[in-house]
Amino acid sequence: MAAQPETLRIAVVHGPNLNLLGRREPEVYGRATLADLDAELARLGESVGASVTSFQANGEGQLVDHVHQTAPSVDGFLVNAGAYTHTSIALRDALTGVSRPFVEVHLSNLHAREPFRHHSHLSDCAIGVVVGFGPDSYFLGLRGLVGFLQRQLRSDNGDI
Ligand code: DQA
Numbered sequence: 001m002a003a004q005p006e007t008l009r010i011a012v013v014h015g016p017n018l019n020l021l022g023r024r025e026p027e028v029y030g031r032a033t034l035a036d037l038d039a040e041l042a043r044l045g046e047s048v049g050a051s052v053t054s055f056q057a058n059g060e061g062q063l064v065d066h067v068h069q070t071a072p073s074v075d076g077f078l079v080n081a082g083a084y085t086h087t088s089i090a091l092r093d094a095l096t097g098v099s100r101p102f103v104e105v106h107l108s109n110l111h112a113r114e115p116f117r118h119h120s121h122l123s124d125c126a127i128g129v130v131v132g133f134g135p136d137s138y139f140l141g142l143r144g145l146v147g148f149l150q151r152q153l154r155s156d157n158g159d160i
Contacts, residue, residue: 012055015057022034028107040139053070060084071100075101076148080106102125104141127145127148128148
C-alpha cells in the first residue's frame with residue numbers, strides 16, 4: 001500500500017487542450033486558467049491533508065509515460081483526459097496497469113454534449129466520476145479521492 005499516514009500524494013493529470021483553459025470556448029469551459037485551477041487544487045489539497053502535483057500534456061504517449069513514472073510515488077490520480085477520454089485505450093491501460101485508484105473529472109457535462117463524448121474509456125475503472133461542475137468537478141473529485149484514500153488507510157490500519 002503506497003499511502004503514508006501523514007500526507008496523501010495526489011497527481012492531477014490534464015489531457016490535451018486543457019492548457020488553453022480560460023481562452024478555449026469559455027462558454028463551455030469557463031474563464032479560469034489551468035494555472036488558476038492547479039493553484040486552487042494545491043490549496044484545497046493542503047487543507048485536506050494531501051500534496052497535489054499537476055501535469056498537463058497534449059500527447060497521448062506523454063500522458064501514458066507520466067502515469068508510469070509518477071505512479072510509484074503517488075497514492076492516487078485525479079484525471080481529466082480531455083478528448084482522450086473518448087478514444088484512448090492506452091491511457092486506460094496505463095491507469096489500470098499502475099494499480100492506483102483514480103477519479104475521472106470533466107469540466108463540462110459530457111452527457112449533455114455530442115454523442116461521441118458520451119462514452120468514456122476510463123469511467124468503469126475509476127473509483128468515481130464527476131462531470132459538469134466546471135472547476136468544481138476537480139475540487140469535488142479531489143475531495144472524493146482523498147476521502148477514499150483516507151478510508152483505505154484506516155481500514156489497512158485496522159481502525160474500521
Ligand atoms: C473535457 C470534455 C472532453 O470531451 C473534451 O474533449 C475536453 C474537455 C471536459 O473537461 O469537459 O477536452 O474533458
